[in-house]
Amino acid sequence: MRAEERWFKQAQRDFHNARKNLEIGLYDVCLFLCQQSVEKALKALYVKVRKKPPPRVHSLEKLIREMNLGEKFRELTVDLEDYYLTMRYPDVSERMSFELCDREDAVQGLKRSKAILSLIKSKLGVETKQREKG
DSSP: OOHHHHHHHHHHHHHHHHHHHHHTTOHHHHHHHHHHHHHHHHHHHHHHHHSSOOOSOOOHHHHHHHTTOOHHHHHHHHHHHHHHHHHHOTTSSSSOGGGSOOHHHHHHHHHHHHHHHHHHHHHHTOOOOOOOOO
């Protein structure tokens, strides 16, 4: 399996797990995994385009900028970028991270992640198994 396929396969797995966390009401975990799925999908694309390992960063904006992916990608990822920091670090806000999001946030995160994964999948041109729910 090529490196970009490995990255994308893990992105799909994170997306799948994000959906599962939505189902059980763990919206913060859902959003964190949405961000992780997009990050890994972007890194899959980075590997394919740049022919080298991706940078060890978590910034979706930086990955998008380095690959000149444009405004559509930025618009889809802006909230996910924020959720990554908020959900990962409990000292970002006075409230606990899991109190800062609700079902609607998680549903929107899944929709945005799914859209990004679809865009990247088409750019990768790899055959992948992806469940189309979500």
